[in-house]
Amino acid sequence: MLQAIGLTSARHRGLPPAVDDLTFEAEPGCVTALLGPTGSGKTSALRLMLELEPGRGITYFRGRPLHRVTHPAREVGVLLGDVPGHPARTARGQLRMLCAAAGVPASRADEVLHEVGLDGLGDQRIGTLSLGMDRRLALASALLGDPHTLILDEPADGLVAREADWMREMLRSHAARGGTVLFTTPDPKEAARTAGRVVTVEAGRLVSDQSVGDFSRTRLRPRVAVRSPHAARLASIVSREARASRRPVEVVTGASSSLISVYGSSCAEIGDVAFRHGLPVHLLADEVGDTCPPRPDPADASDPSTATTAFPGAGGDVDAEGATGGGSAEDGVPQREGRSAAVQAPPIRRRPARGPMRPVRYELRRLFGVRTTTMIIFATLVASAAVSVLLARDGRTPIPQVLAGWPSLLPLPPAALGAGLLGALSFGDEFRYPALAAGRGTVPRRLGLLLAKLAVSGGVALLLALLVVAVSAESLRLVYGGDLAGIPPNALSLVMSWACLSVGCAWAGLLAAGIFRVTAAGVAAVLAVPVLMVPLLQAVSKAPTTRSVNGLPGRLRELAWLRWPHEADGWLAAGVRVVAHPVGVALALSLSVLVCAYLFTSLRGRVRW
Template identity: 55%
Template sequence: MLQAIGLTSSPRRNLPPLVDDLTFEVRPGCVTALLGEPGAGKTTTLRLMLELEPGRGVTYFRGRPLHRIPHPGREVGVLLGDVPGHPARTVRSQLRMLTAAVGVPASRADLLMEVVGIGGLRDQRLGSLSAGMERRVALAAALLADPCTLLLDEPGAGLPTRERTWLHGLLRGHASLGGAVLFTTDDAKEAARHADRVVSVAAGRLAADQDAADFARTRLRPRVAVRTPHAARLADVLGREARSAQRVVEIVEESGSRLSVYGSNCAEIGEAAFRHGVLVHQLADETGDAGAPAAPAPAALVPPVPQARTRGGATALPEARVEASVQARPATGSVVVHGAGLPAGAEAPAHGEPRPDLRTTSPAGAPSDPAGSATPAAPAGDFPAEPAAGPARAAAHAHAHDRADAHAHDRTGRPGSGVRRVGGPLWPLRYEARRMFGTATALLTCAVVAAASALISLVLARAGHTPQNRLLAAWPELFPLPPAALGAGLLGSLAFGEEYRYPALAADRGTVPRRMGLLAAKLGVCAALALVLGALAVAADVAVLRLVFGAGPLSAPTEWISPAASWAGLLVGCAWAGVLASGVFRAASAGVAAVLAVPVVVVPLVRKALEGPSAYPVAGIASRLRGLSRSPWPPEADRIVLGALRVMAQPVGTALVLSLMVLLCAYAFTGLRGRVRW
């Protein structure tokens, strides 16, 4: 069960909070709709539930808040906005990357692609998909770990009727296995048709929490849509028959040839039209939204309402009732209410009030055309599982569903035969490796760095008077960093920057799970890639210099351990600075800025701090470190320790170490602050 208690967003300046003390629950085995007008706070509510938005309140997922769940991605499937993936990544690459993130086998991605009907699009780029296919990819990503709870923000927005029907059918199947489903919508008819329970919000506060049947009875009114070239004549006929039968019938002329009739049915209207020889082009049952009950406005603020037009001497509604009826329905036209034989002093029921002779449509009623034309009602359960599915695709779809049912686990919390989990410390490494190499960014960066480094080395060698270490690193005195260090910092910045730009891990707190496992994976992958990038740059420089100048600029080094350690430390430090800075400031540009700030800002400060002689010498530190160890060191260990200390004693090394310590503390602080719930 999902329980949201006292959700309140952070207050805005001179404005009330978007969500104010909202409390509701989503039961397992049910589909719940969060209904509200645009701007009512539906998306903010989901973000508060996922702890992506600062605020107060708590949400319990099967009795635990999200930050207390070890693997949130396995508990909650999320669909927020468009497909959260890099446009250059393929569908299969995106889903396989997410399987490593949630800890399920990679074959689960292929299974879900068949279930949602995108098996033929596995090699398509995410940026080239249509809106409907994007929604299917996002739904497959939400279902990868077979989560107990699904949170979906406007899943059917912008989709045609058949796509929406298919999507809600899949959500219904997830709920039938015991899962809890919550989706947001601003369409009351969609909520009544596809949900078991409707939670209505207005201005961020709870307006109603009802079963779908109660919601349809109180908020939706059945009507008959009639299209005829003789609309005025048919309205007169229906009015006379309503008076003779002493029934209340409301007729709305929405256009020159269209009528909406409330309080009657297709059979009665068709028989009346046949008896009086009125031609009818269309006759269909529809469901209209009665609108949310509005708060009573002061008398001075109520605009004047024209007198309702009546036909045949029929009794007109009082002005206040006519105003409510007209405002509740966006269609323009005249309102005609026919009634006879009403009790003395009685008024015709207004929109939203129970009517004794009305029948509520079932939640699986017929969808209406956005243009206003009605479509015939379809019985529940007759919706196709997949639009325009051929025999082969339908068979594959059914087979995939059978396999999915075989993998379905007991969502009540008991251990069962659920989706096989892939645990251990390697799953963050698999995720990060697939994320890094799922696009051409890493390979393109390596190629650009190698080309730029080789070109700068040629220029420095031709000019002369450049030390060999700087020549091989392609690092002029005027440059703050060599190309390889800048490339390593860029790749490190993208490690977290792309997570926030394309939030694929929305269920894992703050779009990125602040776990040491994932951070260590990012640091490890970026460090390895930085070392490869540095080796590639040096190899390209040596090859180009030997090709152009022969062995002239190069000579055999007498000491290579210290320069190699300095070079590796510089590259790894820049990569780690980019990772931590982008994780703290949630932007790749901030990571690159932090990398450039080390030589431009921090190094001059360190040089000023290290100026002047030291009061106490540090000679003999290697022997003192050897004394701390219980086992004897090999002879080469002293040289390695001295080389590392010499690197750290340099201004650039000291500046990198200080910057990394500050960024690591800032990252830990932001992670701890995000866990505090008021």
């Protein structure tokens, strides 16, 4: 059972809260509709229930608030808007990535694709899906963890009749298996067709909580829609004859002068009246009208029911005839009990979204689930090979620089730029297409997710650096033939420098994109190392000095209590030379600043609420 108690959203700039002391229940085995016009607080109520917005109140999911549920994806499935996935990702790839986020096996992706009828569209890209298929994929994402409760925000909005019928059947089947379903809608007829219970809200406050039978009896009435060029005369005749026969017939004029709605009559009776008086009729149809629809929108002039009674204010409820009253048990409207000033609902704090259950698996599927990664790697290899061939023509460029494809004109080699771009996309794409935090627009800065991104981006950078050297060497052998040079004496230092440069650029791009929440910031941070930091450090290093770090490995050996082998001195000396290089110093300083800034923004976001 889902129990929402005292939901009240925070006030903004003195405005009334979007949700004000809203309390209702959604029982298992039943579809519950949260009904209200646009701006009535339906979506805000859902976000309060899911702890996505600050406020007051509490929501129990089978007796536990959401922040105390160990695996939220296995308890609550959420559909807020469209699928927040990369448009180039396939439907199956998106679901497999979310499987790692929910901690369920990857085979669950194919199961939910079958459940929502997307078996043959698993390899189709999200950006090419129609609205109906996109909504099916969004429902599949909500069903990944096989949750007990489904919370959906206007799931049938914009769907054609066939897709809307399919959505209703899916919600009913989930409830029939013992699950709880809560969805929002502004359409009373949609609520009556889909739900077993209807909770009506207006201005963030509860108006009624009724079974669908009571709701249909008190809110929906059959009507006859009539369109005629003499609609006003026909309305007058129908009203006069109804008064003469003492029948409860109500005639409502629509926004169009040629359209009227007749309550309490039938198509046959209206047709007979028009025939007897020789009035032409262009439309005669049975419809279901709302006795108390939302306040009419001036821009909407198509619905003839806009002239009927509007929602009452927060001061009273609505009865079967549209009159306002205090609410009673007979008409299905619960009486509101006053809340003591001393007893307040507990605060709802905006809690950070949980990271993936399997962060490394999630990051690998996220990174290689789109063509962008392979395209960047391929472009980097082609550019490095071409630059290497050009640099080796004159024979004056050192062989390490040739293999790295790093001409003196470029601030960084193509491999470092590619690694930095891949690192920037690790967080940049997450903020553009936030699959982990649907409806929130941000990605949680959790330690496990950050470490996974650092590990995966660092590993891909090392792989890219190795492939660049191998492809460059093979290109040189193919173009010029033979071996151009042997192994240089400082190969260890060169390898460490190459690896550190690639990994450092990847991490700089990742951290900068995570701080500023945009890919361009990550790329700018990578370019800032050689363009800004290196000249600054070179200017500082020109100052006269009388000290040297020569012999540092030996002095560290004397200081350490654990004796390491003498071969390790070479590795340590190579590491010192790498760090002492201007690019190494600039990269180390940049990473240190970015790590501190990342931690600062993470802590500030955590203590905000």
